[in-house]
Amino acid sequence: MLQDVERILVDKDELDEITTRLAEKIKIDYANSKKPLILITILKGSMPFAADLMKKIDLPLELEFMKVSSYGAGTKNSGEIKIHLDLMRENLEQYDLLVVEDIVDSGRTLSRLTQLLKNRNANSVRTCTLLDKPSRREVPFTPDYCGKVIEDEFVIGYGLDYNEKYRNLPYVGVLKRSVYM
Ligand code: IMP
Ligand code: MG
DSSP: OGGGEEEEEEOHHHHHHHHHHHHHHHHHHHTTOSSOEEEEEEETTTHHHHHHHHHHOOSOEEEEEEEEEESSSTTOOOSOEEEEEOOOOOOGGGOEEEEEEEEESSSHHHHHHHHHHHHTTOSEEEEEEEEEOGGGOSSOOOOSEEEEEOOSOOEEBTTBOBTTBSTTOSSEEEEOHHHHO
């Protein structure tokens, strides 16, 4: 795998700093909330990030998972999202939801997903992303919590994949263009 990595973008230490910083902010923001907090991990890419983050959030919380994908092939995202695994919860008005995502690109996935959860009357819906590529935005969307803003480069590792590979790298790296060109 190493020969496919152009360079390391976010190393282990920085990932650790990011999850510590975000968890502290989340703890402060939700400390006085009257509703239980549910962390929604978006499978599969957010799994390592959510696992590290939740261990540092010193508040009672519950865990759920969703699996969503955008319609259309390739690196371009078309308008709709498909729900492969839905939230196993009802009465969302009783909960604060925090959606944990690996990366925001066009913004379509999270803007649609947050709208969907708000339509189900969740008490609150916020988003936390490890990485953000704002220069790629196709719809207006700003995550509530963001680990790191990055340039328009294809990144892999720490959950992020290219064709389902590289998710197990312990850092975020830039994928060599020769791998996908
Ligand atoms: P959006 O709807 O375009 O914001 O899509 C975000 C999703 O696209 C992420 O959850 C990733 O699955 C995928 N994605 C976007 N950029 C990258 C990248 O650089 N590496 C790996 N996956 C990416
Ligand atoms: Mg994803």
